[in-house]
Amino acid sequence: MEAVRIRTDQAEAGMKVASDVYTSNNQLIIPKDTELDERMITRLRFYNIYGLLIYRNKPQVKLVEEVSYIEMLRSTPEFKKFNRTYVETIRNVEDNFNSVLNGQDEFDIDNLLAETDRILQEGRNGAHILEMLHGIRNYDDMTYVHSLNVSLICNVFGGWLKYSAEDIRILTLAGLLHDIGKMLIPREIITKADALTQEEFKIIKTHSIKGYQALKDQTIDIRVKYAALMHHERCDGSGYPNGFVSEQIDDFAKIIAIADVYDAMTSNRRYRNAICPFDVVEEFERDGFLKYDPRFLIMFLERIVQSYLHNIVRLSDGREGEVIMINKLSLARPVVRCGSTYVDLSKERKLSIKEII
Incomplete structure (x- = not known):
């Protein structure tokens, strides 16, 4: 089934979640394939979740216009x-x-x-x-x-x-x-x-x-x-x-x-x-450790990329996916889940994150 991104205020009971939903503290609150009820929607609002992926199980009905993360x-x-x-x-x-x-x-x-x-x-x-x-x-x-x-x-x-x-x-x-x-x-x-x-x-x-x-x-x-x-x-x-x-x-x-x-x-x-923040992190990783104090730079870069964990991103080949794991030795190149495929950008060097969406 096709997945579509919606704002939380557009969520309705009966919709099925197409991707795990996490809080800003990396706590899983709604697993993938869960059918939403009113209690869960209230929970999304409580944790200030701006949007989520749901399955569009009735293609003939346009649920909502897909929106970007920033728009949400x-x-x-x-x-x-x-x-x-x-x-x-x-x-x-x-x-x-x-x-x-x-x-x-x-x-x-x-x-x-x-x-x-x-x-x-x-x-x-x-x-x-x-x-x-x-x-x-x-x-x-x-x-x-x-x-x-x-x-x-x-x-x-x-x-x-x-x-x-x-x-x-x-x-x-x-x-x-x-x-x-x-x-x-x-x-x-x-x-x-x-x-x-x-x-x-x-x-x-x-x-x-x-x-x-x-x-x-x-x-x-x-x-x-x-x-x-x-x-x-x-x-x-x-x-x-x-x-x-x-x-x-x-x-x-x-x-x-x-x-x-x-x-x-x-x-x-x-x-x-x-x-894109991931391009900036890569620039720091490539040229920054002689110019900036590593005591501060390593801490900063690690925390920055962690803040984008579970965000939806667009790769350089056009695919969209969720950042699911940070590579400690290559912070700008996390593991991204695109549908059922896991893309480890630390190994797929020809690919990169181009946009947070």
């Missing part, structure tokens, strides 16, 4: 509430940044962190926050939007690293302020849709020093200032502005460097669409 996510009241809070927070953060950079005020640290807390309270856990961010990737990626995303990723990252509450607080703030120097770069360069000239790129690269200078006299933790200065440094000495090597780079700057690149690559840009 965006249709939920939970996402709509998260999105409203996100937009309000961006506006407030932008106002705070501008008032400080115009010399009208100092950074109100408690107020800035209260803004990020508003969003964090909308999420159930770290994976859920990242899932929500994935749903808003079509927003214009202005500097303060990117800064907010990096701040939220850093908060989740700090939890994964089991940092103290105070260190997570400082890391979250450092993520929010890491790109403050870009506010001091001419807007026509920051927002340019075409490729930057060599001279324009040189100007862009001054943002880390400008950011440090904007923060150096503020009454904030030194690690926040270092993050603004060092988040483009790389452990192999290939970064800027100073070409520091690993032992010269502050740990918070190393963490923010990873979050910064991940968000930039998985976000829509004026000159390209968002890159």
